[in-house]
Amino acid sequence: xxxxxxxxxxxxxxxxxxxxxxxxxxxxxxxxxxxxxxxxxxxxxxxxxxxxxxxxxxxxxxxxxxxxxxxxxxxxxxxxxxxxxxxxxxxxxxxxxxxxxxxxxxxxxxxxxxxxxxxxxxxxxxxxxxxxxxxxxxxxxxxxxxxxxxxxxxxxxxxxxxxxxxxxxxxxxxxxxxxxxxxxxxxxxxxxxxxxxxxxxxxxxxxxxxxxxxxxxxxxxxxxxxxxxxxxxxxxxxxxxxxxxxxxxxxxxxxxxxxxxxxxxxxxxxxxxxxxxxxxxxxxxxxxxxxxxxxxxxxxxxxxxxxxxxxxxxxxxxxxxxxxxxxxxxxxxxxxxxxxxxxxxxxxxxxxxxxxxxxxxxxxxxxxxxxxxxxxxxxxxxx
Numbered sequence: 210x211x212x213x214x215x216x217x218x219x220x221x222x223x224x225x226x227x228x229x230x231x232x233x234x235x236x237x238x239x240x241x242x243x244x245x246x247x248x249x250x251x252x253x254x255x256x257x258x259x260x261x262x263x264x265x266x267x268x269x270x271x272x273x274x275x276x277x278x279x280x281x282x283x284x285x286x287x288x289x290x291x292x293x294x295x296x297x298x299x300x301x302x303x304x305x306x307x308x309x310x311x312x313x314x315x316x317x318x319x320x321x322x323x324x325x326x327x328x329x330x331x332x333x334x335x336x337x338x339x340x341x342x343x344x345x346x347x348x349x350x351x352x353x354x355x356x357x358x359x360x361x362x363x364x365x366x367x368x369x370x371x372x373x374x375x376x377x378x379x380x381x382x383x384x385x386x387x388x389x390x391x392x393x394x395x396x397x398x399x400x401x402x403x404x405x406x407x408x409x410x411x412x413x414x415x416x417x418x419x420x421x422x423x424x425x426x427x428x429x430x431x432x433x434x435x436x437x438x439x440x441x442x443x444x445x446x447x448x449x450x451x452x453x454x455x456x457x458x459x460x461x462x463x464x465x466x467x468x469x470x471x472x473x474x475x476x477x478x479x480x481x482x483x484x485x486x487x488x489x490x491x492x493x494x495x496x497x498x499x500x501x502x503x504x505x506x507x508x509x510x511x512x513x514x515x516x517x518x519x520x521x522x523x524x525x526x527x528x529x530x531x532x533x534x535x536x537x538x539x540x541x542x543x544x545x546x547x548x549x550x551x552x553x554x555x556x557x558x559x560x561x562x563x564x565x566x567x568x569x570x571x572x573x574x575x576x577x578x579x580x581x582x583x584x585x586x587x588x589x590x591x592x
Contacts, residue, residue, distance in 0.1 A: 247544060249583040249591070250299070256579050257296045259553035261308070264289075264569050268318050269311025275554065276566040281319045283326055285569045286312065287335035288506060291513070292573060294341045295580040299587070309342050313354060324358055327378050329365050332358040333391035340398040352402065359395055362388075363411075370435050370442070372418040383436040389419045390431070390456030394514075397463035409467060416460055420476070424457065429480035430487060431457050449489040450504075451496060454480055455511030462517050474521065478528055481518055484511070485535050494538050498558040501568040505557050509574030512536070516581045519590065533590055540582035548575065 266272040266279060271289050273280040290312055297305035316335065317324055326332050336358035343351035365375040369382060374392050376385040393412045400408035422444070423432045433448035461477030464470070484490050490497055496508045518524065519532045539559060547559040549567075555575025556563035563571070585591050 247541060247582075247586075247591075249540075249579065249586040252544065252548075253296070253299065253576075253579050253583040256548070256553045256555075256576050257292065260292070260572055260576055263552075263554070264572065268315035269308070270315040270319050271312075271569055274566050274568045275572075282569075283316065283320055284328070284331040284334050284503075285506060285573060286316050286319075287331065287338050288509070288573050288577075289569075290335070290338035290342055292576045292580065294338065294345050295577070295584075297345055299580065299583060306346060309346070310348070310350075313339065313342065313351065324354060325361050329362050329374055329377060330385070330387040330391060332362050333388065333395055336362070336395045337391060337398060340395070340402065343402075355395070355399065359399060362392060362395075370418075370422060372414065373422065373435075374415070376434065380436075383434055384422075385434040386419065386423045386431045386453040386457070387433075389415050389423070390453060390460055393419070393460035394456055394463060397460070397467060400467065401463075412460070412464060416464060416473075419457070419460075423453075424476075424480075428483040428487070429457075429476060430454060430483050430489065431480070449487070450507050451484070451490055451499065452507040452510035454484050454490065455514040458511075458518055459514035462514070462521060465521075465523075471523075474523060477518055478524060481515060481532060482528070484515075485531070494535065495542055495559055496539055501557050501566075501571045503570060505568050505571030506573050508559075509577030512539075512574075512577050512581050516585060519585065520588075533585065536581065536585070537591055540578055543575065543578055544582075548579075 263275050264271040266281060270281050270286050272278045273282055273285070290309060293305050293309045293312065296302070297309070320326065324332065324335065336355045339351040339355040339358070342348070343355065362374060365378055365388070366373070367375065367381060370384055373384040374388045375381055376383050376388045393415045396408045396412035396415070399405070400412065422435050424430070425432065425446075430449050431453040432444055432446045433450065433453065435442065435444045437443075458477045458480055461473040465473035465477070485494070496511065499505065499507045515532065515536065519529055519536070543555070543559040547556040547561060548554070549556065549562040554563055554567045555572045557571045559578075582591065
């Protein structure tokens with residue numbers, strides 16, 4: 210019955226294409242001489258509606274794919290909260306508010322009645338989206354969740370490798386970018402709320418540790434992890450993923466905004482410029498295909514923090530224009546080629562429509578990209 214509803218809804222969208230241009234009926238290159246108009250706002254509405262209808266599971270949480278899965282995974286659901294906040298901030302539609310509330314409570318229920326998790330990065334993703342939900346709604350429950358998660362994650366800080374937070378609670382000799390970059394961002398979000406300098410001090414400490422251990426000093430690209438194997442300390446420099454660069458950029462932006470120290474912003478800009486040209490992260494100007502599963506969500510996380518950098522007043526106009534051009538190319542490519550219509554499903558390769566199963570992770574990256582484009586378009590930065 211769920212799928213009947215989905216196609217019925219989207220069929221209605223198609224029938225009303227004259228008023229809702231979210232689903233173009235012609236190729237952008239075949240417009241009879243008229244300039245093609247990308248409909249970022251209505252496309253964001255459509256992909257949000259499709260994602261909710263297609264992936265909604267039980268207790269307000271979302272399932273792992275669109276092929277009948279009933280599996281709940283913690284960390285993608287943390288990012289569902291992000292996209293619901295995105296939609297609410299963009300539209301101010303009250304319908305998003307109960308969806309957010311059911312989701313945050315459903316995550317706890319599905320996770321055994323607790324927000325605590327062995328994966329520190331999972332908790333950090335939820336902590337960050339919870340702060341955004343609190344800022345959007347002023348509902349204190351979200352702030353309480355974020356503070357609880359922050360306290361829980363901090364128990365995994367140690368002096369192994371000179372500092373940093375472990376990837377998991379049970380991996381004392383492995384520390385990852387994914388458990389430190391988002392921790393810096395969360396600390397700074399909480400600092401912005403309360404002004405408690407303990408958050409700021411911890412963020413600075415984690416930033417210096419990650420910079421010294423997991424960031425390439427030449428390019429600013431972020432290595433995945435440092436670990437001990439048979440007594441040998443090894444830094445995994447082969448694994449360079451989009452989302453680690455994204456949270457590193459987000460960390461630098463927040464510390465710059467709080468301290469005024471230009472080093473943080475310069476670090477973020479360097480990483481962003483390297484990301485746009487690195488064959489590890491891009492192919493011909495398009496963020497690389499990192500597959501489905503966990504990798505399907507990586508690009509969306511990068512986009513979330515990359516657009517924040519575009520909006521920092523202190524970056525040069527040359528850099529801003531370069532960043533906008535890069536994001537616009539990715540967004541228009543996805544809009545033209547990677548978004549399957551009428552289902553409004555995202556391909557993990559943003560220049561290719563997905564023909565089979567689409568994981569929730571992959572879909573979320575597509576939503577994040579469209580929401581980012583809608584945000585920049587609304588602020589007249591896509592002109």
